[in-house]
Amino acid sequence: MNLNWQNDQEYMSYVEDLIYTEEVQRLAEFKQHRSETRLSHSINVSYLSYRLAKKWNGDAKATARAGLLHDLFFYDWRDEKFDEGTHAYVHPRMAVRNAEKLTDLSDLEKDIIVKHMWLATIAPPKYKESYIVTFVDKYCALYEGLSPTYYSAKHKFVSFFSMAS
Template sequence: MTKKINWQNDHAYVAQIEDLLATDAVQRLANYTQHHFSNRLEHSLNVSYRSYLIAKKLHLDARATARGGLLHDLFYYDWRTTKFDMGTHAYVHPRIALRNAEKLTALSKKEKDIIIKHMWGATIAPPRYLESLIVSVVDDYCAIDEYLVPEIQQTSQKLKEKM
Protein backbone atom coordinates (compact mmCIF):
# COMPACT_ATOMS: atom_id res chain seq x y z
CA MET A 1 0.00 0.00 0.00
CA THR A 2 1.08 3.54 -0.54
CA LYS A 3 0.88 4.53 3.11
CA LYS A 4 0.31 2.33 6.15
CA ILE A 5 -2.49 3.74 8.25
CA ASN A 6 -2.19 3.56 12.00
CA TRP A 7 -5.75 3.40 13.24
CA GLN A 8 -4.73 1.60 16.45
CA ASN A 9 -3.32 4.82 17.95
CA ASP A 10 -6.53 6.79 17.32
CA HIS A 11 -8.36 6.10 20.57
CA ALA A 12 -11.48 8.01 19.52
CA TYR A 13 -11.77 5.82 16.42
CA VAL A 14 -11.07 2.59 18.29
CA ALA A 15 -13.79 3.49 20.81
CA GLN A 16 -16.31 3.55 17.96
CA ILE A 17 -15.50 0.07 16.64
CA GLU A 18 -13.88 -1.92 19.47
CA ASP A 19 -17.05 -3.88 20.28
CA LEU A 20 -17.31 -4.99 16.64
CA LEU A 21 -13.61 -5.68 16.31
CA ALA A 22 -13.75 -7.96 19.35
CA THR A 23 -16.24 -10.33 17.68
CA ASP A 24 -15.34 -13.57 15.94
CA ALA A 25 -17.57 -12.51 13.04
CA VAL A 26 -15.33 -9.53 12.25
CA GLN A 27 -12.05 -11.29 13.08
CA ARG A 28 -12.93 -14.12 10.65
CA LEU A 29 -12.59 -11.60 7.81
CA ALA A 30 -8.81 -11.97 8.19
CA ASN A 31 -9.16 -15.45 6.67
CA TYR A 32 -10.29 -14.13 3.28
CA THR A 33 -8.11 -12.51 0.65
CA GLN A 34 -9.64 -9.28 -0.56
CA HIS A 35 -7.47 -7.56 -3.18
CA HIS A 36 -4.68 -10.12 -3.67
CA PHE A 37 -2.33 -8.27 -1.31
CA SER A 38 -4.71 -7.68 1.62
CA ASN A 39 -7.22 -9.65 3.60
CA ARG A 40 -10.82 -8.61 4.07
CA LEU A 41 -10.28 -7.44 7.67
CA GLU A 42 -7.35 -5.22 6.67
CA HIS A 43 -9.41 -3.84 3.79
CA SER A 44 -12.44 -3.19 6.02
CA LEU A 45 -10.30 -1.39 8.59
CA ASN A 46 -8.67 0.71 5.86
CA VAL A 47 -12.07 1.72 4.49
CA SER A 48 -13.51 2.29 7.94
CA TYR A 49 -10.68 4.43 9.29
CA ARG A 50 -10.12 6.55 6.20
CA SER A 51 -13.86 7.14 5.88
CA TYR A 52 -14.08 7.99 9.59
CA LEU A 53 -11.35 10.62 9.23
CA ILE A 54 -13.16 12.26 6.32
CA ALA A 55 -16.53 12.20 8.09
CA LYS A 56 -14.97 13.64 11.24
CA LYS A 57 -13.29 16.45 9.28
CA LEU A 58 -16.61 17.29 7.59
CA HIS A 59 -18.50 17.16 10.94
CA LEU A 60 -20.65 14.27 9.76
CA ASP A 61 -21.67 11.11 11.64
CA ALA A 62 -18.19 9.69 12.17
CA ARG A 63 -19.48 6.84 14.35
CA ALA A 64 -21.89 5.50 11.72
CA THR A 65 -19.20 5.95 9.08
CA ALA A 66 -16.61 4.00 11.07
CA ARG A 67 -19.01 1.18 11.95
CA GLY A 68 -20.64 0.93 8.53
CA GLY A 69 -17.22 1.04 6.90
CA LEU A 70 -15.98 -1.79 9.07
CA LEU A 71 -19.03 -3.94 8.32
CA HIS A 72 -19.42 -3.15 4.61
CA ASP A 73 -17.77 -6.41 3.46
CA LEU A 74 -18.95 -8.74 6.23
CA PHE A 75 -19.26 -11.85 4.07
CA TYR A 76 -17.44 -15.16 4.08
CA TYR A 77 -16.77 -16.46 0.60
CA ASP A 78 -14.20 -15.94 -2.14
CA TRP A 79 -15.87 -13.48 -4.47
CA ARG A 80 -13.61 -14.53 -7.33
CA THR A 81 -15.00 -18.09 -7.41
CA THR A 82 -18.44 -17.98 -5.76
CA LYS A 83 -21.25 -16.99 -8.12
CA PHE A 84 -24.93 -16.33 -7.42
CA ASP A 85 -28.06 -16.79 -9.53
CA MET A 86 -29.69 -13.70 -8.00
CA GLY A 87 -27.17 -11.19 -9.32
CA THR A 88 -23.56 -10.12 -9.49
CA HIS A 89 -21.20 -10.04 -6.54
CA ALA A 90 -21.50 -6.22 -6.55
CA TYR A 91 -25.25 -6.56 -5.99
CA VAL A 92 -25.32 -9.60 -3.70
CA HIS A 93 -22.50 -9.12 -1.22
CA PRO A 94 -23.76 -5.85 0.33
CA ARG A 95 -27.03 -7.61 1.12
CA ILE A 96 -25.20 -10.55 2.67
CA ALA A 97 -22.99 -8.14 4.62
CA LEU A 98 -26.05 -6.28 5.89
CA ARG A 99 -27.74 -9.51 6.99
CA ASN A 100 -24.57 -10.60 8.80
CA ALA A 101 -24.12 -7.17 10.41
CA GLU A 102 -27.72 -7.16 11.66
CA LYS A 103 -27.01 -10.46 13.44
CA LEU A 104 -24.01 -8.85 15.10
CA THR A 105 -25.33 -5.50 16.31
CA ALA A 106 -28.18 -3.02 16.11
CA LEU A 107 -27.68 -0.77 13.08
CA SER A 108 -28.84 2.77 12.46
CA LYS A 109 -30.54 3.68 9.17
CA LYS A 110 -27.31 5.39 8.15
CA GLU A 111 -25.16 2.33 8.90
CA LYS A 112 -27.55 0.15 6.89
CA ASP A 113 -27.37 2.55 3.96
CA ILE A 114 -23.56 2.64 4.15
CA ILE A 115 -23.38 -1.16 3.94
CA ILE A 116 -26.01 -1.67 1.25
CA LYS A 117 -24.89 1.24 -0.98
CA HIS A 118 -21.10 0.93 -0.75
CA MET A 119 -20.96 -0.48 -4.29
CA TRP A 120 -22.65 2.56 -5.81
CA GLY A 121 -21.39 2.98 -9.33
CA ALA A 122 -21.32 -0.78 -9.85
CA THR A 123 -24.94 -0.81 -8.64
CA ILE A 124 -27.63 1.75 -9.46
CA ALA A 125 -29.15 2.75 -6.10
CA PRO A 126 -27.44 5.98 -4.99
CA PRO A 127 -26.38 6.57 -1.39
CA ARG A 128 -28.94 8.36 0.76
CA TYR A 129 -26.37 9.94 3.08
CA LEU A 130 -23.04 11.71 2.59
CA GLU A 131 -21.49 9.14 4.91
CA SER A 132 -22.57 6.38 2.50
CA LEU A 133 -21.02 8.22 -0.43
CA ILE A 134 -17.78 8.65 1.50
CA VAL A 135 -17.53 4.92 2.25
CA SER A 136 -18.31 4.06 -1.38
CA VAL A 137 -15.57 6.36 -2.72
CA VAL A 138 -13.04 5.34 -0.05
CA ASP A 139 -13.78 1.67 -0.75
CA ASP A 140 -12.82 2.23 -4.40
CA TYR A 141 -9.69 4.14 -3.37
CA CYS A 142 -8.65 1.37 -0.97
CA ALA A 143 -9.22 -1.31 -3.62
CA ILE A 144 -6.82 0.54 -5.92
CA ASP A 145 -4.35 1.17 -3.11
CA GLU A 146 -4.43 -2.44 -1.93
CA TYR A 147 -4.18 -4.05 -5.35
CA LEU A 148 -2.83 -1.76 -8.04
CA VAL A 149 -0.05 -0.08 -6.07
CA PRO A 150 1.57 -3.35 -4.90
CA GLU A 151 1.05 -4.88 -8.35
CA ILE A 152 2.88 -1.96 -9.98
CA GLN A 153 5.65 -2.21 -7.38
CA GLN A 154 6.09 -5.95 -8.00
CA THR A 155 6.09 -5.50 -11.77
CA SER A 156 8.58 -2.68 -11.51
CA GLN A 157 10.86 -4.80 -9.31
CA LYS A 158 10.68 -7.71 -11.77
CA LEU A 159 11.58 -5.41 -14.65
CA LYS A 160 14.57 -4.04 -12.72
CA GLU A 161 15.78 -7.57 -12.00
CA LYS A 162 15.65 -8.44 -15.68
CA MET A 163 17.74 -5.42 -16.65
Template sequence: MSDKLNWAADAEYMSYVGDLLAQPAVQKLADYTQHHHSTRLDHSLSVSYRSYLLGKKWHLNTRALARAGLLHDLFYYDWRVTKFSLGTHAYVHPRIALRNAEKITDLSDMEKDIIIKHMWGATLGVPKYRETWVVSLVDDYAAVDEYFLPMLHKLRHPHRRLEHEHVG
Protein backbone atom coordinates in the same frame (compact mmCIF):
# COMPACT_ATOMS: atom_id res chain seq x y z
CA MET B 1 -2.60 -1.06 3.72
CA SER B 2 -4.44 -0.52 6.99
CA ASP B 3 -1.18 -1.09 8.89
CA LYS B 4 0.16 2.25 7.54
CA LEU B 5 -2.85 4.14 8.88
CA ASN B 6 -2.23 3.55 12.62
CA TRP B 7 -5.94 3.16 13.32
CA ALA B 8 -5.28 1.15 16.51
CA ALA B 9 -3.62 4.19 18.17
CA ASP B 10 -6.64 6.44 17.51
CA ALA B 11 -8.66 6.35 20.76
CA GLU B 12 -11.77 7.97 19.30
CA TYR B 13 -11.83 5.59 16.33
CA MET B 14 -11.30 2.59 18.61
CA SER B 15 -14.17 3.76 20.84
CA TYR B 16 -16.43 3.36 17.80
CA VAL B 17 -15.17 0.01 16.48
CA GLY B 18 -13.48 -1.76 19.39
CA ASP B 19 -16.57 -3.83 20.20
CA LEU B 20 -16.87 -4.88 16.56
CA LEU B 21 -13.19 -5.81 16.27
CA ALA B 22 -13.64 -8.09 19.29
CA GLN B 23 -16.31 -10.07 17.42
CA PRO B 24 -15.21 -13.42 15.93
CA ALA B 25 -17.44 -12.62 12.93
CA VAL B 26 -15.26 -9.60 12.14
CA GLN B 27 -11.94 -11.30 12.93
CA LYS B 28 -12.90 -14.13 10.56
CA LEU B 29 -12.49 -11.63 7.68
CA ALA B 30 -8.71 -12.06 8.11
CA ASP B 31 -9.12 -15.53 6.58
CA TYR B 32 -10.29 -14.19 3.20
CA THR B 33 -8.24 -12.56 0.47
CA GLN B 34 -9.88 -9.41 -0.82
CA HIS B 35 -7.95 -7.69 -3.63
CA HIS B 36 -5.19 -10.25 -4.22
CA HIS B 37 -2.73 -8.50 -1.91
CA SER B 38 -4.87 -7.84 1.18
CA THR B 39 -7.23 -9.64 3.51
CA ARG B 40 -10.87 -8.67 3.76
CA LEU B 41 -10.20 -7.49 7.33
CA ASP B 42 -7.31 -5.26 6.20
CA HIS B 43 -9.50 -3.88 3.42
CA SER B 44 -12.42 -3.23 5.78
CA LEU B 45 -10.17 -1.48 8.30
CA SER B 46 -8.71 0.66 5.53
CA VAL B 47 -12.15 1.70 4.27
CA SER B 48 -13.40 2.25 7.81
CA TYR B 49 -10.50 4.35 9.04
CA ARG B 50 -10.07 6.41 5.86
CA SER B 51 -13.82 7.13 5.84
CA TYR B 52 -13.70 8.08 9.53
CA LEU B 53 -10.79 10.48 8.89
CA LEU B 54 -12.63 12.15 6.01
CA GLY B 55 -15.75 12.36 8.19
CA LYS B 56 -13.77 14.20 10.88
CA LYS B 57 -12.45 16.64 8.29
CA TRP B 58 -15.90 17.24 6.77
CA HIS B 59 -17.92 17.16 10.03
CA LEU B 60 -19.89 14.03 9.13
CA ASN B 61 -21.14 11.18 11.31
CA THR B 62 -17.78 9.61 12.14
CA ARG B 63 -19.31 6.82 14.23
CA ALA B 64 -21.47 5.63 11.33
CA LEU B 65 -18.56 5.94 8.90
CA ALA B 66 -16.23 3.92 11.14
CA ARG B 67 -18.72 1.18 12.02
CA ALA B 68 -20.42 0.71 8.65
CA GLY B 69 -17.08 1.04 6.88
CA LEU B 70 -15.77 -1.85 8.96
CA LEU B 71 -18.88 -3.97 8.31
CA HIS B 72 -19.45 -3.17 4.62
CA ASP B 73 -17.84 -6.42 3.38
CA LEU B 74 -18.89 -8.76 6.20
CA PHE B 75 -19.29 -11.88 4.04
CA TYR B 76 -17.48 -15.20 3.94
CA TYR B 77 -16.96 -16.51 0.43
CA ASP B 78 -14.48 -16.02 -2.38
CA TRP B 79 -16.27 -13.62 -4.69
CA ARG B 80 -14.08 -14.69 -7.62
CA VAL B 81 -15.44 -18.26 -7.37
CA THR B 82 -18.90 -18.15 -5.78
CA LYS B 83 -21.73 -16.98 -8.04
CA PHE B 84 -25.36 -16.34 -7.16
CA SER B 85 -28.55 -16.75 -9.17
CA LEU B 86 -29.99 -13.67 -7.43
CA GLY B 87 -27.56 -11.28 -9.11
CA THR B 88 -23.97 -10.17 -9.33
CA HIS B 89 -21.54 -10.11 -6.43
CA ALA B 90 -21.87 -6.30 -6.41
CA TYR B 91 -25.60 -6.67 -5.76
CA VAL B 92 -25.58 -9.70 -3.44
CA HIS B 93 -22.66 -9.16 -1.06
CA PRO B 94 -23.91 -5.89 0.51
CA ARG B 95 -27.15 -7.67 1.42
CA ILE B 96 -25.25 -10.57 2.95
CA ALA B 97 -22.97 -8.11 4.79
CA LEU B 98 -26.00 -6.25 6.15
CA ARG B 99 -27.63 -9.45 7.37
CA ASN B 100 -24.36 -10.57 9.02
CA ALA B 101 -23.81 -7.13 10.61
CA GLU B 102 -27.32 -7.13 12.07
CA LYS B 103 -26.49 -10.42 13.81
CA ILE B 104 -23.66 -8.82 15.81
CA THR B 105 -24.79 -5.22 16.44
CA ASP B 106 -27.66 -2.76 16.20
CA LEU B 107 -27.38 -0.55 13.14
CA SER B 108 -28.71 2.95 12.52
CA ASP B 109 -30.58 3.73 9.31
CA MET B 110 -27.46 5.53 8.08
CA GLU B 111 -25.23 2.53 8.79
CA LYS B 112 -27.66 0.26 6.94
CA ASP B 113 -27.65 2.62 3.95
CA ILE B 114 -23.85 2.71 3.93
CA ILE B 115 -23.56 -1.08 3.94
CA ILE B 116 -26.31 -1.81 1.40
CA LYS B 117 -25.33 0.96 -1.04
CA HIS B 118 -21.54 0.96 -0.81
CA MET B 119 -21.34 -0.53 -4.31
CA TRP B 120 -23.09 2.44 -5.89
CA GLY B 121 -22.01 2.76 -9.47
CA ALA B 122 -21.86 -1.00 -9.89
CA THR B 123 -25.44 -1.14 -8.56
CA LEU B 124 -28.40 1.19 -8.89
CA GLY B 125 -29.07 1.96 -5.20
CA VAL B 126 -28.35 5.69 -4.88
CA PRO B 127 -26.85 6.67 -1.50
CA LYS B 128 -29.20 8.55 0.81
CA TYR B 129 -26.51 10.10 3.03
CA ARG B 130 -23.24 11.92 2.42
CA GLU B 131 -21.62 9.27 4.58
CA THR B 132 -22.73 6.56 2.15
CA TRP B 133 -21.08 8.44 -0.70
CA VAL B 134 -17.87 8.68 1.33
CA VAL B 135 -17.68 4.93 2.07
CA SER B 136 -18.56 4.06 -1.53
CA LEU B 137 -15.78 6.25 -2.92
CA VAL B 138 -13.24 5.26 -0.26
CA ASP B 139 -14.03 1.60 -0.97
CA ASP B 140 -13.20 2.17 -4.64
CA TYR B 141 -9.99 4.00 -3.71
CA ALA B 142 -8.96 1.25 -1.27
CA ALA B 143 -9.57 -1.47 -3.87
CA VAL B 144 -7.32 0.29 -6.37
CA ASP B 145 -4.71 1.01 -3.69
CA GLU B 146 -4.69 -2.60 -2.48
CA TYR B 147 -4.55 -4.10 -5.95
CA PHE B 148 -2.25 -1.83 -7.91
CA LEU B 149 0.28 -0.51 -5.40
CA PRO B 150 1.75 -3.95 -4.65
CA MET B 151 1.92 -4.62 -8.40
CA LEU B 152 3.75 -1.31 -8.98
CA HIS B 153 6.12 -2.14 -6.13
CA LYS B 154 6.92 -5.50 -7.76
CA LEU B 155 7.58 -3.80 -11.08
CA ARG B 156 9.95 -1.30 -9.48
CA HIS B 157 11.61 -3.85 -7.17
CA PRO B 158 11.16 -7.27 -8.80
CA HIS B 159 13.37 -9.13 -6.31
CA ARG B 160 12.04 -7.57 -3.11
CA ARG B 161 8.89 -8.76 -1.28
CA LEU B 162 6.56 -6.42 0.57
CA GLU B 163 6.71 -6.88 4.35
CA HIS B 164 2.91 -6.91 4.58
CA GLU B 165 2.28 -8.86 1.39
CA HIS B 166 -0.44 -11.45 1.89
CA VAL B 167 0.53 -14.90 0.72
CA GLY B 168 -2.21 -17.39 0.07
Protein backbone atom coordinates in the same frame (compact mmCIF):
# COMPACT_ATOMS: atom_id res chain seq x y z
CA MET C 1 -1.59 0.55 3.59
CA ASN C 2 0.05 1.47 6.81
CA LEU C 3 -2.60 3.27 8.85
CA ASN C 4 -2.16 3.94 12.55
CA TRP C 5 -5.77 3.14 13.44
CA GLN C 6 -4.93 1.17 16.62
CA ASN C 7 -3.57 4.36 18.27
CA ASP C 8 -6.57 6.52 17.43
CA GLN C 9 -8.54 6.39 20.69
CA GLU C 10 -11.67 7.98 19.28
CA TYR C 11 -11.79 5.57 16.34
CA MET C 12 -11.19 2.58 18.61
CA SER C 13 -13.99 3.71 20.95
CA TYR C 14 -16.35 3.51 17.97
CA VAL C 15 -15.33 0.07 16.67
CA GLU C 16 -13.77 -1.83 19.57
CA ASP C 17 -16.98 -3.76 20.34
CA LEU C 18 -17.00 -5.03 16.73
CA ILE C 19 -13.43 -5.30 15.52
CA TYR C 20 -12.38 -8.16 17.79
CA THR C 21 -15.53 -10.26 17.41
CA GLU C 22 -15.09 -13.73 15.97
CA GLU C 23 -17.16 -12.77 12.91
CA VAL C 24 -15.12 -9.70 12.01
CA GLN C 25 -11.81 -11.44 12.75
CA ARG C 26 -12.90 -14.31 10.49
CA LEU C 27 -12.56 -11.89 7.55
CA ALA C 28 -8.79 -12.41 7.84
CA GLU C 29 -9.33 -15.85 6.25
CA PHE C 30 -10.41 -14.32 2.93
CA LYS C 31 -8.24 -12.64 0.32
CA GLN C 32 -9.92 -9.45 -0.82
CA HIS C 33 -7.59 -7.72 -3.23
CA ARG C 34 -4.13 -8.79 -4.23
CA SER C 35 -2.26 -7.53 -1.20
CA GLU C 36 -4.97 -7.50 1.46
CA THR C 37 -7.30 -9.76 3.39
CA ARG C 38 -10.94 -8.81 3.67
CA LEU C 39 -10.27 -7.83 7.29
CA SER C 40 -7.41 -5.46 6.46
CA HIS C 41 -9.44 -4.03 3.55
CA SER C 42 -12.43 -3.44 5.84
CA ILE C 43 -10.27 -1.72 8.44
CA ASN C 44 -8.64 0.45 5.75
CA VAL C 45 -12.05 1.50 4.41
CA SER C 46 -13.42 2.06 7.89
CA TYR C 47 -10.52 4.17 9.15
CA LEU C 48 -10.06 6.33 6.06
CA SER C 49 -13.83 6.88 5.82
CA TYR C 50 -14.01 7.78 9.51
CA ARG C 51 -11.27 10.39 9.06
CA LEU C 52 -13.04 11.94 6.07
CA ALA C 53 -16.40 11.94 7.87
CA LYS C 54 -14.78 13.81 10.78
CA LYS C 55 -13.17 16.30 8.41
CA TRP C 56 -16.44 16.90 6.55
CA ASN C 57 -18.67 17.08 9.66
CA GLY C 58 -20.33 13.74 9.04
CA ASP C 59 -21.33 11.05 11.50
CA ALA C 60 -17.85 9.65 12.12
CA LYS C 61 -19.05 6.88 14.44
CA ALA C 62 -21.64 5.47 12.02
CA THR C 63 -19.15 5.79 9.17
CA ALA C 64 -16.42 3.94 11.08
CA ARG C 65 -18.75 1.14 12.15
CA ALA C 66 -20.49 0.65 8.80
CA GLY C 67 -17.17 0.93 6.97
CA LEU C 68 -15.84 -1.90 9.10
CA LEU C 69 -18.91 -4.05 8.38
CA HIS C 70 -19.40 -3.20 4.70
CA ASP C 71 -17.87 -6.48 3.47
CA LEU C 72 -19.04 -8.80 6.28
CA PHE C 73 -19.62 -11.87 4.13
CA PHE C 74 -17.90 -15.25 4.19
CA TYR C 75 -17.25 -16.58 0.70
CA ASP C 76 -14.68 -16.07 -2.03
CA TRP C 77 -16.29 -13.49 -4.29
CA ARG C 78 -14.21 -14.66 -7.27
CA ASP C 79 -15.80 -18.13 -7.20
CA GLU C 80 -19.30 -17.79 -5.77
CA LYS C 81 -22.26 -17.23 -8.12
CA PHE C 82 -25.80 -16.29 -7.09
CA ASP C 83 -29.21 -16.66 -8.70
CA GLU C 84 -30.31 -13.39 -7.03
CA GLY C 85 -27.81 -11.24 -8.92
CA THR C 86 -24.19 -10.28 -9.10
CA HIS C 87 -21.73 -10.23 -6.22
CA ALA C 88 -21.94 -6.40 -6.30
CA TYR C 89 -25.68 -6.66 -5.58
CA VAL C 90 -25.73 -9.66 -3.23
CA HIS C 91 -22.82 -9.12 -0.85
CA PRO C 92 -23.90 -5.74 0.61
CA ARG C 93 -27.28 -7.21 1.52
CA MET C 94 -25.59 -10.24 3.01
CA ALA C 95 -23.24 -7.93 4.94
CA VAL C 96 -26.20 -6.04 6.44
CA ARG C 97 -27.83 -9.29 7.56
CA ASN C 98 -24.56 -10.47 9.12
CA ALA C 99 -23.92 -7.07 10.74
CA GLU C 100 -27.42 -7.05 12.27
CA LYS C 101 -26.49 -10.25 14.11
CA LEU C 102 -23.62 -8.36 15.79
CA THR C 103 -25.16 -4.97 16.52
CA ASP C 104 -28.16 -2.73 15.99
CA LEU C 105 -27.76 -0.71 12.79
CA SER C 106 -29.14 2.76 12.21
CA ASP C 107 -30.74 3.64 8.87
CA LEU C 108 -27.55 5.53 8.04
CA GLU C 109 -25.34 2.50 8.74
CA LYS C 110 -27.62 0.26 6.67
CA ASP C 111 -27.49 2.71 3.76
CA ILE C 112 -23.68 2.88 3.97
CA ILE C 113 -23.36 -0.90 3.82
CA VAL C 114 -26.03 -1.59 1.19
CA LYS C 115 -25.05 1.26 -1.11
CA HIS C 116 -21.25 0.95 -0.97
CA MET C 117 -21.22 -0.76 -4.38
CA TRP C 118 -22.93 2.16 -6.10
CA LEU C 119 -21.66 2.66 -9.64
CA ALA C 120 -21.57 -1.14 -9.92
CA THR C 121 -25.21 -1.11 -8.76
CA ILE C 122 -28.03 1.27 -9.64
CA ALA C 123 -29.42 2.79 -6.42
CA PRO C 124 -27.36 5.78 -5.24
CA PRO C 125 -26.58 6.45 -1.57
CA LYS C 126 -28.87 8.69 0.50
CA TYR C 127 -26.24 10.19 2.81
CA LYS C 128 -22.87 11.87 2.44
CA GLU C 129 -21.36 9.22 4.73
CA SER C 130 -22.53 6.55 2.26
CA TYR C 131 -20.80 8.40 -0.56
CA ILE C 132 -17.65 8.62 1.54
CA VAL C 133 -17.52 4.86 2.16
CA THR C 134 -18.43 4.15 -1.47
CA PHE C 135 -15.53 6.18 -2.84
CA VAL C 136 -13.04 5.18 -0.14
CA ASP C 137 -13.89 1.54 -0.88
CA LYS C 138 -13.05 2.11 -4.56
CA TYR C 139 -9.84 3.95 -3.65
CA CYS C 140 -8.73 1.16 -1.30
CA ALA C 141 -9.56 -1.54 -3.86
CA LEU C 142 -7.42 0.22 -6.46
CA TYR C 143 -4.58 0.87 -4.03
CA GLU C 144 -4.63 -2.68 -2.68
CA GLY C 145 -4.86 -4.17 -6.14
CA LEU C 146 -2.25 -2.02 -7.85
CA SER C 147 0.37 -1.44 -5.15
CA PRO C 148 1.94 -4.94 -5.42
CA THR C 149 2.27 -4.47 -9.19
CA TYR C 150 3.77 -1.00 -8.70
CA TYR C 151 6.30 -2.15 -6.13
CA SER C 152 7.24 -5.21 -8.17
CA ALA C 153 7.74 -3.11 -11.31
CA LYS C 154 9.68 -0.48 -9.35
CA HIS C 155 11.97 -3.16 -7.88
CA LYS C 156 12.60 -4.67 -11.32
CA PHE C 157 13.26 -1.23 -12.79
CA VAL C 158 15.74 -0.29 -10.04
CA SER C 159 17.43 -3.70 -10.23
CA PHE C 160 17.76 -3.45 -14.00
CA PHE C 161 19.42 -0.03 -13.85
CA SER C 162 21.60 -1.05 -10.89
CA MET C 163 22.96 -3.94 -12.96
CA ALA C 164 23.53 -1.64 -15.95
CA SER C 165 25.75 0.73 -13.96
